[in-house]
Amino acid sequence: MIVPMKKATLIVLREDRDAVTSALQRCGELMPIPPGDAPPPEAGQAAESLRARQALSAIRPYQEKRGMFAPRREVSAGELLAPGEEAKDLLGRIEAASAACEEEKARLGELDARMAELRPWLRMDIPVEALAGTRSAGVYSGYIEPRSAALLAETAEAQGGTAVLLDTGPQGTAVLLYTYRPEEEVLLEAAAAAGFSQALPPCSGLPAEALKELEKRRAEASAAWEAAQAALGALAKKRDELELLCDQTEAAEERAQTPYGETVQTVYLEGWVRADRTERLKKAVDRVTDCCVLSFADPAEGETPPTVTQNNRFVSQFETITDMFSRPQNGELDPNPVMAPWYWIIFGLMMGDAGYGLLMLLGIGLFKKFKKPRGDFGKLVNVLWFSSIPTIFWGVIFGSYFGETWHPILFAPLDNPMAMLVFCMVIGVLHIFSGMAVKMTASIREGRFWDAIFDQLSWMMLIVGLGLLFLPQTRTAGGVLAIVGAAIVLLTAGREKKGFFGKVIGGFGGLYGITGYVSDILSYSRILALSLSSGVVGMVMNLLAGMVQGSVIGFACSLLIYAVGHVFNLAMGLLSAYVHDSRLQYIEFFNKFYEGGGYAFRPLQINPRFVDVTDSRENQGGN
Amino acid sequence: MTLGLILAIIGAALAAILPGIGSAYGVQIGGQAAAGVVSEKPELFGKLLVLQALPGTQGIYGFLIAVLVMVRTGMLTGAPAALSTQQGWAFFAACLPMAVVGLLSAISQGKAAVAAIHMTAKQPDSSAKGITMTALVETYAILALLVSVLMVFIGIPV
Numbered sequence: 001m002i003v004p005m006k007k008a009t010l011i012v013l014r015e016d017r018d019a020v021t022s023a024l025q026r027c028g029e030l031m032p033i034p035p036g037d038a039p040p041p042e043a044g045q046a047a048e049s050l051r052a053r054q055a056l057s058a059i060r061p062y063q064e065k066r067g068m069f070a071p072r073r074e075v076s077a078g079e080l081l082a083p084g085e086e087a088k089d090l091l092g093r094i095e096a097a098s099a100a101c102e103e104e105k106a107r108l109g110e111l112d113a114r115m116a117e118l119r120p121w122l123r124m125d126i127p128v129e130a131l132a133g134t135r136s137a138g139v140y141s142g143y144i145e146p147r148s149a150a151l152l153a154e155t156a157e158a159q160g161g162t163a164v165l166l167d168t169g170p171q172g173t174a175v176l177l178y179t180y181r182p183e184e185e186v187l188l189e190a191a192a193a194a195g196f197s198q199a200l201p202p203c204s205g206l207p208a209e210a211l212k213e214l215e216k217r218r219a220e221a222s223a224a225w226e227a228a229q230a231a232l233g234a235l236a237k238k239r240d241e242l243e244l245l246c247d248q249t250e251a252a253e254e255r256a257q258t259p260y261g262e263t264v265q266t267v268y269l270e271g272w273v274r275a276d277r278t279e280r281l282k283k284a285v286d287r288v289t290d291c292c293v294l295s296f297a298d299p300a301e302g303e304t305p306p307t308v309t310q311n312n313r314f315v316s317q318f319e320t321i322t323d324m325f326s327r328p329q330n331g332e333l334d335p336n337p338v339m340a341p342w343y344w345i346i347f348g349l350m351m352g353d354a355g356y357g358l359l360m361l362l363g364i365g366l367f368k369k370f371k372k373p374r375g376d377f378g379k380l381v382n383v384l385w386f387s388s389i390p391t392i393f394w395g396v397i398f399g400s401y402f403g404e405t406w407h408p409i410l411f412a413p414l415d416n417p418m419a420m421l422v423f424c425m426v427i428g429v430l431h432i433f434s435g436m437a438v439k440m441t442a443s444i445r446e447g448r449f450w451d452a453i454f455d456q457l458s459w460m461m462l463i464v465g466l467g468l469l470f471l472p473q474t475r476t477a478g479g480v481l482a483i484v485g486a487a488i489v490l491l492t493a494g495r496e497k498k499g500f501f502g503k504v505i506g507g508f509g510g511l512y513g514i515t516g517y518v519s520d521i522l523s524y525s526r527i528l529a530l531s532l533s534s535g536v537v538g539m540v541m542n543l544l545a546g547m548v549q550g551s552v553i554g555f556a557c558s559l560l561i562y563a564v565g566h567v568f569n570l571a572m573g574l575l576s577a578y579v580h581d582s583r584l585q586y587i588e589f590f591n592k593f594y595e596g597g598g599y600a601f602r603p604l605q606i607n608p609r610f611v612d613v614t615d616s617r618e619n620q621g622g623n
Numbered sequence: 624m625t626l627g628l629i630l631a632i633i634g635a636a637l638a639a640i641l642p643g644i645g646s647a648y649g650v651q652i653g654g655q656a657a658a659g660v661v662s663e664k665p666e667l668f669g670k671l672l673v674l675q676a677l678p679g680t681q682g683i684y685g686f687l688i689a690v691l692v693m694v695r696t697g698m699l700t701g702a703p704a705a706l707s708t709q710q711g712w713a714f715f716a717a718c719l720p721m722a723v724v725g726l727l728s729a730i731s732q733g734k735a736a737v738a739a740i741h742m743t744a745k746q747p748d749s750s751a752k753g754i755t756m757t758a759l760v761e762t763y764a765i766l767a768l769l770v771s772v773l774m775v776f777i778g779i780p781v
Contacts, residue, residue: 529769
């Protein structure tokens, strides 16, 4: 059912604002409505949670791997709402260590680049300062492309000078060019033409000594880098605290974004609250302040409250299937109580194998026990888990065990596909009828009794009548039923239209809707297709495994084929059943009665990512 | 070995080959799109994997028909039936719906899956809607599968 909502108006003194917001978040019952002139949220807290997240990613390379099934840390709500100074200190230390780490890494890179530049000059045995030359001899240093080096040497010789080729580095081959001053200009021009570009070695004094100095500094930087990494690695052990801080700052950020309206002395907040939980909200606020106004009102005309569905433990898990299509609107009928059993039954039919059902029951059960999935994903896992029961049931009915047929109670789909096809169609008709029945109930409740007869009952008669035509014993009754149903549709489908011709065309147009019903019902043949496909693939796996048996090694191989083959088939079967069962609900079932279009109830609440809150109030329907 | 049996084998082979090619293509373009999205949003991997896998079912359906033909003609037991030429053509024709529709629908479904993957990248909450839209394409592969199954299983006397 859909829970009625109340609109709450809360006015508190300015100084109580923070305490009240914390109380609201802890109680998790109020979904604030942003006022039209909401001030922009403060940026301070957002920066905090961003810092925490960045620090988390900084220590990620250093932290220990957690097991797949490691349980989440549990903390109390009070702990989560009050960030400790210690964690903030930790955040600062991680940021400092991470910055130091980055800095040392950059320094290392810079030193490496400088050393690479210096290396070609190592063989130069005169200090850089001596490169000025003497009165009659000039010395020039520079680089040349390695392939032009020989050419340069020849040019220099020809002009009465000498080119000493040193080693090659990233900028080219280092060259010392000695010239005889009187012929210097000619030589330099010729050298430039050969590709020589003048440059001083990137150091002072002897290059070899400069390199030694750089190497010393690199060793220091390297040690500092390792120290910074070690520090970060040590801090990575405090990942739990940092994750907690991350959740804390995010919760604080959400509090800061609560859209309060303001007056001089007070702040006010409007929001939706479940009609049956107003007392809880009142208590939570009263606990922190005795000076406040809290009033509740029914939603006014034109206001659409968010949707909270409340169902029993079984049905509520299937809400996630409906929500993925579209949430029901507040005030509409909740489709979940009708949809859930059908989804459950049809899922079982599509899987239809007792062995696979047993695997699902155990496998998903173990997954649930160790991983504790929560939220929408948790509900989906529960849906699959619950569906193992009908899978086993139908597997026994149809005698299918890991793809092998063994004593079917009804019949085996593989041996008698026609019977299974008819069975699927009958399931489909019942499924569609139950959707139409929901629509009829809603129409009658709204006082439109005849609409229910004309739009739904007539079609039910027509479809049942057509179905009965196939059996010889009921052929007459079926014919009568079908004709009466068709006549009602023909006569009433155009009743909203104006004029005689409009009504006639409307009537025929309505009758044409039979194609829609036929295609809807035929669509249920996919149940047969899916159950056949998982059955046959399972059978093939057994066949393959049977072929290799015969020796010890063959037997071991066959075990491997059994395991891999059936797990693959089970996974593909689960995917297909989930997708196609959802489709049958969304397209064939929902279009008979359901509109949807509601939006989720997202109260201000504690919603941690990394930890579990132990003493928070139970939050049904809060998502 | 009769000509009829050879025709049935060709039919079964086509049922395994064509939808397999289609599914491989569909899953491939889905995988390319999904890999692009995952490079920026790794947390969407699970949702996108489902979308990528959707065009893969045609290959399984085709495989299913091939196996059913092999079962019906006794190829798996090592004693293949001596099919008449007419029976062989009948098996060949029965394989065609799945072979042809499987090939083309898997490619089409792959394209729909790519669009749904792009939608999920922008709005992760609407992945289920994308799954539904993509699954609609598969309806026709399922209908073709059923026609082929019924023909192979009960339509042809052996």
